[in-house]
Amino acid sequence: xxxxxxxxxxxxxxxxxxxxxxxxxxxxxxxxxxxxxxxxxxxxxxxxxxxxxxxxxxxxxxxxxxxxxxxxxxxxxxxxxxxxxxxxxxxxxxxxxxxxxxxxxxxxxxxxxx
Numbered sequence: 001x002x003x004x005x006x007x008x009x010x011x012x013x014x015x016x017x018x019x020x021x022x023x024x025x026x027x028x029x030x031x032x033x034x035x036x037x038x039x040x041x042x043x044x045x046x047x048x049x050x051x052x053x054x055x056x057x058x059x060x061x062x063x064x065x066x067x068x069x070x071x072x073x074x075x076x077x078x079x080x081x082x083x084x085x086x087x088x089x090x091x092x093x094x095x096x097x098x099x100x101x102x103x104x105x106x107x108x109x110x111x112x113x114x
Contacts, residue, residue, distance in 0.1 A: 049076075054090045057083075061099045062106075068095050 038044050053075045060071045072083035087095040 050086075053086065057087065057090065057095070061095060062102055064099070064103065068099075071095065 035045065038048070056075055057071065060066050060074060066074075068083070069080050072080040075083060075086075077083040077086070084094055087093065087098060091098045093101070
């Protein structure tokens with residue numbers, strides 16, 4: 001945990017970036033073409049944002065120094081309850097439960113190594 005870098009603004013997903021038009025800075029035709037290309041790949045912009053949030057949530061939740069409300073903010077959620085709903089979808093449990101389980105697992109692994 002000592003190597004954990006401080007949370008920086010570069011690791012925050014701005015709420016506005018979760019909207020395709022804002023994130024692409026493109027006119028409507030380009031957005032339509034981009035959406036079509038993503039569809040050809042079997043995904044969507046919403047899927048990509050969700051996958052990125054999921055991955056970042058896993059990372060942030062391993063650091064007990066970052067509060068759950070800070071994580072919700074960093075992931076671009078308007079409030080913590082929206083983050084909690086996403087956590088239930090991703091992990092089958094609340095962010096706090098997921099964090100406790102992961103951190104407990106790390107402590108058990110560390111004890112086994114000693």
